[in-house]
């Protein structure tokens with residue numbers, strides 16, 4: 001009898017954990033239209049979380065036909081398009097492209113991005129992005145991205161977490177992972193905080209864009225998988 005119960009429990013376990021997973025994604029209180037430019041590791045993970053939370057998404061690629069399977073998988077609130085269409089669609093635009101492409105994105109989609117909240121996850125890597133990355137690491141990404149994306153309501157977000165934990169550790173228990181944020185526009189910061197929570201993480205507003213350098217590549221908090229409390233302590237935030 002005991003072994004029968006154990007077998008039954010083992011058989012039901014995958015079903016119960018699946019049900020728990022689905023139920024664990026709360027629907028957002030504030031559905032938004034989000035355009036994603038760069039639907040790779042970072043953009044793809046966020047698309048998954050925000051689609052589950054009930055946001056309307058346009059995920060984009062320079063080859064949008066390659067995203068159709070992903071869009072179908074994510075559900076009816078997700079459509080595909082080009083980067084320009086993503087910039088036009090979103091009230092919020094998530095930018096997750098190789099950092100070297102940021103100036104071109106800012107130039108080419110300036111009209112579509114004007115006055116929009118842009119969350120920028122890019123990190124400069126000299127080996128991938130060339131000379132500009134060396135200079136931008138020195139001056140800090142908050143300052144650099146603001147120059148590349150003028151006229152936007154820029155927030156530095158999701159740059160200090162690796163794609164693995166971003167994809168797999170949403171709604172982590174007992175404590176969620178923290179996501180440091182920097183922005184000059186307080187309303188844009190609030191929107192970013194909401195989207196971090198909807199994705200299953202704890203927002204940690206650090207300050208103005210000039211402070212984004214405190215969680216750039218090479219800092220003690222960069223991709224360390226810290227909780228919000230650990231981040232606040234390390235960054236000296238009350």
Ligand SMILES: NC(=O)c1ccc[n+]([C@@H]2O[C@H](COP(=O)([O-])OP(=O)(O)OC[C@H]3O[C@@H](n4cnc5c(N)ncnc54)[C@H](OP(=O)(O)O)[C@@H]3O)[C@@H](O)[C@H]2O)c1
Nearest residue numbers: 038039040041042061062096097098099101122123162163
């Ligand atoms: N991976 C990580 O763990 C991680 C963590 C934190 C931050 N970051 C930073 O976040 C950014 C994205 O990283 P990722 O790992 O997600 O990169 P990825 O997997 O290579 O995805 C980048 C996406 O950007 C798109 N793209 C490239 N150039 C573009 C352009 N000129 N215009 C529009 N779209 C363009 C590509 O899509 P198409 O080719 O289909 O157009 C690609 O899917 C990088 O700056 C990275 O340093 C990465």
